[in-house]
Amino acid sequence: MKTIAVVNSKGGCGKTTSAINLAACLGWRGSSVVLVDLDPQGHATLGVSMQCWNDFGLYEVFANRAEINDVIIPDVVAGIDLIPATRKLADAEALLADWPREKELALKLGCLSREYDYAIIDCPPNLGLLTVNALLAADEVLVPVEMSLFGVDSANRLTKLIHELEERHDTQIPFRILPTMVDSRTRLARSFLRQIWERYPDEILPLMVHYTVRVREAVCKGLPIIDYASSSQVATDYRHLAAEMATPEKEAVPPVTSIAVVAEERQLDPALAFQ
Ligand SMILES: Nc1ncnc2c1ncn2[C@@H]1O[C@H](COP(=O)(O)OP(=O)(O)OP(=O)(O)O)[C@@H](O)[C@H]1O
Numbered sequence: 001m002k003t004i005a006v007v008n009s010k011g012g013c014g015k016t017t018s019a020i021n022l023a024a025c026l027g028w029r030g031s032s033v034v035l036v037d038l039d040p041q042g043h044a045t046l047g048v049s050m051q052c053w054n055d056f057g058l059y060e061v062f063a064n065r066a067e068i069n070d071v072i073i074p075d076v077v078a079g080i081d082l083i084p085a086t087r088k089l090a091d092a093e094a095l096l097a098d099w100p101r102e103k104e105l106a107l108k109l110g111c112l113s114r115e116y117d118y119a120i121i122d123c124p125p126n127l128g129l130l131t132v133n134a135l136l137a138a139d140e141v142l143v144p145v146e147m148s149l150f151g152v153d154s155a156n157r158l159t160k161l162i163h164e165l166e167e168r169h170d171t172q173i174p175f176r177i178l179p180t181m182v183d184s185r186t187r188l189a190r191s192f193l194r195q196i197w198e199r200y201p202d203e204i205l206p207l208m209v210h211y212t213v214r215v216r217e218a219v220c221k222g223l224p225i226i227d228y229a230s231s232s233q234v235a236t237d238y239r240h241l242a243a244e245m246a247t248p249e250k251e252a253v254p255p256v257t258s259i260a261v262v263a264e265e266r267q268l269d270p271a272l273a274f275q
Pocket residue numbers: 010011012013014015016017018039041043123124125180181182209210211212213215216219234
């Protein structure tokens with residue numbers, strides 16, 4: 001199982017949208033996926049039309065009152081199971097702080113390693129213990145960054161934390177940067193894209209998620225974008241993301257051609273080559 005944590009302390013930068021749609025697109029490619037809602041706001045749970053406020057969820061798993069297998073809701077979207085956030089998850093930070101337990105999520109998800117191809121973790125908008133647990137459980141971290149100064153600043157803070165955790169735990173935490181909600185017609189968006197490209201040349205993905213109202217419409221329907229508007233630009237964006245994040249040996253579908261490589265070959269400005 002490959003575990004991908006979707007992380008950024010900046011609120012509203014597209015973490016939940018990216019987690020749901022990445023999970024849906026990996027499912028669409030034929031993989032088995034579990035979506036883990038690690039945010040007490042429960043938006044990933046809500047975004048796939050579920051509300052589990054009073055049921056058992058991750059808090060009970062952390063508190064050893066339930067097994068992780070027992071809180072999974074099967075088939076919330078084709079090919080996707082869900083570990084929901086419940087009201088109690090807000091107390092998990094305090095629970096984890098008692099020991100402290102930074103690798104508890106990695107331990108719990110380890111029980112599912114033979115059952116799924118992918119676990120996608122949607123994180124809360126902070127760098128607290130839940131997020132630290134997600135970072136230490138992840139084989140790869142996906143960092144959605146919206147095109148604003150605050151968005152770029154939060155990505156920088158996160159990468160600092162990643163490097164601290166790598167040192168403290170003597171491990172590697174690879175991360176990929178995903179530009180989100182990009183209106184590539186604006187000069188400002190292109191300027192932020194260029195800044196991110198220059199700062200993270202090895203980590204930035206050769207794709208971006210465009211800004212469109214279709215995403216909000218899909219959320220209202222409780223559907224991933226590939227089910228709500230399968231031929232839209234943003235559905236294509238998330239299919240490309242799934243192709244980039246997929247583990248090659250697990251999948252028959254080849255990854256899409258890297259826009260970065262194309263840009264280099266044609267000697268284009270990378271920020272423009274995203275489009
Ligand atoms: N590509 C997009 N185009 C337009 N709107 C988008 C796009 N992606 C996300 N949104 C909208 O932006 C808002 C914030 O997105 P989302 O909830 O995914 O962010 P988040 O980082 O998970 O937020 P939080 O930090 O609160 O968890 C939502 O209303 C969502 O529908």
